[in-house]
Amino acid sequence: MNIEDLSKEKIEEIINDYKKGLPVKEIVKKHNIYLALLYEILRKYNIPLRKTEKQKMPTHKRKKKSIIKKIVKMYRRGTSIYKISKQLGLPTSTVYYILKRQGLKK
The missing domain is CATH 1.10.10 (Arc Repressor Mutant, subunit A)
Known part of the structure; x- marks a missing residue:
């Protein structure tokens, strides 16, 4: 399945789920799409990606x-x-x- 196979309504639903904060794994499962397709949709529609916990924390936190x-x-x-x-x-x-x-x- 690729982006052209999805209806505009389906794409909007996927984007809304992402914006609501639904976990990526749930979105993929709910809409029966691949993870790569989800990110392709987000890129195409200029939806900013959420940061994961690992990305939020510096790699070497300064210890007191x-x-x-x-x-x-x-x-x-x-x-x-x-x-x-x-x-x-x-x-x-x-x-x-x-x-x-x-x-x-x-």
């Missing part, structure tokens, strides 16, 4: 100095990177990155 100090203190006391990450609710890669930036990991 207190968090960095906690990580360094715990690591110097002998706490493993895994345990630090679990206790502080951070990804292990973030803990490792902070320790590396502090000169404690190579």
Whole structure:
């Protein structure tokens, strides 16, 4: 199916669902269209795309100095990177990155 196969009413309904905030997966399922077709419609009618949660957050959030100090203190006391990450609710890669930036990991 491509954009030419859809009626103007169907396209308007798809766009309205998107503007209402319906999840993309629901729109695709409801209208029995492919995801690529949905985005083609949105582009053709100049509908601004919504940002996903991942896009809203910066890739490397700046950690407050207190968090960095906690990580360094715990690591110097002998706490493993895994345990630090679990206790502080951070990804292990973030803990490792902070320790590396502090000169404690190579």
